[in-house]
Amino acid sequence: MRPDPARPPLYTPEERARRDATIWTLVQGLLAPFQFLVFLVSLFLVLRYLMTGAGYEAATISVVIKTLVLYTIMVTGSIWEKVVFGKWLFAPAFFWEDVVSMGVIALHTLYLFAVLFGIGSSTWQMGVALLAYAIYVVNAAQFVWKLRMARLQSEAESRSGAMTGAPA
Numbered sequence: 583m584r585p586d587p588a589r590p591p592l593y594t595p596e597e598r599a600r601r602d603a604t605i606w607t608l609v610q611g612l613l614a615p616f617q618f619l620v621f622l623v624s625l626f627l628v629l630r631y632l633m634t635g636a637g638y639e640a641a642t643i644s645v646v647i648k649t650l651v652l653y654t655i656m657v658t659g660s661i662w663e664k665v666v667f668g669k670w671l672f673a674p675a676f677f678w679e680d681v682v683s684m685g686v687i688a689l690h691t692l693y694l695f696a697v698l699f700g701i702g703s704s705t706w707q708m709g710v711a712l713l714a715y716a717i718y719v720v721n722a723a724q725f726v727w728k729l730r731m732a733r734l735q736s737e738a739e740s741r742s743g744a745m746t747g748a749p750a
Contacts, residue, residue: 591735591739592675592728592731592732592735593666593675593732593735597666597667597675598736600665600666601662601666604662604665604666606658606661606662606665606666607662607666609658609662610655610658610659610662613651613654613655613658614655614722614725616651617648617651617652617655618722620644620647620648620651621648621715621718623644624641624644624645624647624648624711624715625712625715627640627641627644628641628644628645628708628711628712628715631704631708632705632708632712638704641708641711642697642707645690645693645697645708645711646694646697648690649690649691649693649694652686652687652690652718653687653690656683656687659683663676663680675728676728678724679721679724679725679728682717682720682721682724683721685717685721686714686717686718686721689710689713689714689717690711690714692710692714693707693710693711693714696710
């Protein structure tokens with residue numbers, strides 16, 4: 583798979599330098615797999631509750647924890663985006679990822695409100711959680727794809743620099 587030559591690069595050299603220099607890149611790199619692990623545990627607990635009727639409290643706590651981790655990664659991600667691209671959110675390189683992230687956050691927040699204010703049945707609430715999780719998986723795939731594109735861009739630039747003798 584090669585980067586599309588008609589598409590602008592994901593990072594300019596200046597943006598890549600800022601990305602590589604900021605602590606927020608490491609923070610995102612640590613939080614993303616942690617969030618995925620929290621998601622997997624929570625998904626198991628939610629599905630177990632829906633299939634057996636047991637463990638509502640554990641499932642609820644797990645979704646709340648997943649939501650708090652999501653909020654944390656969103657805040658730190660917007661700081662990262664500001665440092666790298668100069669915009670808090672919706673930088674062109676990550677516009678659609680941010681759009682889908684807003685949907686993920688909206689659904690997680692809907693779940694929290696439903697639980698806090700007793701809106702809907704517990705099954706409906708868990709359905710909202712599952713919908714939030716489904717959109718989260720789409721969003722995670724978007725970010726994995728962007729990481730892959732960034733890696734391919736970097737490799738292509740390295741090869742190009744090696745062929746021309748210019749530093750990469």
